[in-house]
Amino acid sequence: MAQSPRAVVVGGGIGGLTAAVALHRRGWRVTVLERAGSLEPVGAGISLAPNSLRALDVIGLGDEIRDLAAWQGDGGLRTPGGRWLSRTSTAALAERFGGPLVLLHRATLIKSLAAQLPEGTVRTTAEAALADPGDDDRPARVSTPDGELEAELVVGADGIRSAVRLELFPDHPGPVYSGFTTWRVVIPVPGADFASHETWGRGRIWGTHPLKDGRVYAYAAARVPAGGRATDDERAELVRLFGDWHDPIPGVIGAARPEDVLRHDVHHIAEPLPAFHAGRVALIGDAAHAMPPTLGQGGNQAIEDAIVLAHHAGPRTAPLDAGLAAYTAARKPRTTAIARKAVQVARLNMMRSRPGMVLRNAAVAAVSKAGPGLFLRSFDGIADWRPPQAPYASEETRVSTP
Template sequence: MNDSHAVVVGGGIGGLSAALALRRHGWRVTVLERAPELREVGAGLTLMANALRGLDALGLGPAVRCGDHAEAPGGIRDRRGRWLSRVDGAEMIRQLGTAALGVHRATLHRILRDALPASSVRTGTDVEQVGSGPDHAEVRYRGPDGPQTLAADLVVGADGLRSRLRAQLWPEIPAPVYAGSTAWRTAIAFSEPVPAAITWGPAAEFGMVPLGGGQVYWYAALTAPPGGHAPDELAAVREQLGDWHAPIPALLAATPPGVLLRNDIHHLATPLPSYVRGRVALLGDAAHAMTPNLGQGAGQAIEDAVVLGAVCAGGAEGLPAALAAYDRLRRPRSQAIARAAFRAGRYGQQLRNPLAVAVRDTALRLTPARAALRGMARYADWLPPAEPS
């Protein structure tokens, strides 16, 4: 132990990954989570090769892979079920070294949480102020026992899309903006095999990911005004997409009432000029909230965490140079992926004009599968930094 102390604000996937990465390099870590208990709200996600390599670097790769995960070929279809582009699983492994993996968010969160000592996590904590001086930082929060102050050598802002730390320390950056789409998502029991596939229709998208263990994660997204709600959200999805190709109607029929989450999609449209201010570093959605169109939100948060841990391996000594390295290594890549994800949504799910849709679909059908996979692989092709000797 080097006795350097880091306070991580936020106990989601990015925050817990950062806490583990720093602990692996000798830091004492305190995680402050606003919720009264440490749990993940959500459905499923896809872990690409970069995310799996990051979890390997945290020592959690085997735990994530050991479940009954289904591997199924997939790709992109139109609403009648015709394949526009197929993913060759063997070719993906050849290019990236591993296939993508579907996992429930709660499962990944539990694996991360269980790898941390319970004493390092404080729930029910509302962070009110963070101060950062040349030699130390200070976090003021209100917890179950009233106002508290924690001294730290490093503060990690992993407090998500509506990050208070970002708003406090980067007041010139506008709040996240609506990306133009609303999305429904859930994970359900479903015994029939399904591919990991996306279906595009005019201004609409449906995705399905097998999670293994007889579970399937599905989501739907529509271009719509923000703030919409329906008395019966499942009925609203069925009305829009219920006549699409199989197994979409069966997945909707197998979804119990009351399990569907609906959220408008927001992103950080104004990129941060730096992820670092003093002794505070942002990561994950707090730093680069992106649309989900490339499936890289969790993967980029895990990458952030692994790199932050690696550059801070020397402890608090030399921290300014370490945080400068973190910003240099992470900001260009994560912001480029955020831009690409937004573009992917514009030319994918949000495309509405029939002629434009026909041109896009034809271009996809004519693109060789290997070339399409190379285009996807450039986002997933990432290696963690070498461990310091």
């Protein structure tokens, strides 16, 4: 009996693990190579929209993650003084897109994904490099400190600074600075009781959201030069930038320790890659289409990539070269459009011009008063996406539209 084909996934983040689980379920023998010493992610929270939850349905995890939804009631956009620009309810979102928005810690999702893989699938402290992308006549080869691995498929899920991408497309300019940096914390906040919200100021934004486990996920962003760092600590920098904004922002900052605050410059791929595959190698997530976080779709699109890749690269479907071409054809137009929209939204919510801010805020408030459906319409074509195979567990609980 012929052995199942082998896949090597370079990178053990959310996209890489989702790809590993999806490929394993399609009959591939999978090895995940993660250069870090553990799968504990460097990061904080992640927002999963109905599109990625339906993708997770394909590998049996959608409802497990939906059960972690903590956002109930209203939320929306505010000004630094506390005035609500728009209100959006969880019910309206679920009705329009067929499911909830789930905010959770990245570590929770990583743990759930890793639990779906056979023991020994994931190798940590495993620095990997693409030695040969392979072709129709030879397997791809990946070099590791323990020797080379051959595979019928290699998945480059190694993030925004992807070495696999650089090997495939050495002439591509790579990621560029998006013009702002972010801070993130996931912490307990005693006595916290507030609606999920994002607040837009002048060249700065803040978001605060409760998690199901009782902690609070908060993020901030500001237009600052790349490579900067606070002269004291990043918590003190948050006090300087956001300490006089509306409640509960000062209290959240006050509950954080300096070591709780993560700071990262934001980069994105401004020039789309010519393809998301070459030879026997496919790129997913930030390695293929890194985007600003302003739509909350970076991780969601990585999950979509993984499911679509496994669908087209199934060992008993079309030849791999045709499957990878179909993967690029399915994913490149969608992710390019979403990435461009994320850049446009960043220009809007990180605006510095005072006259522009006045017009922006007035427009947001007017749209919100006209009805929540108008505001949610900006996610049409994004959050309503469905994977290329059924069933979708979310269909059984979809809120019906009158």
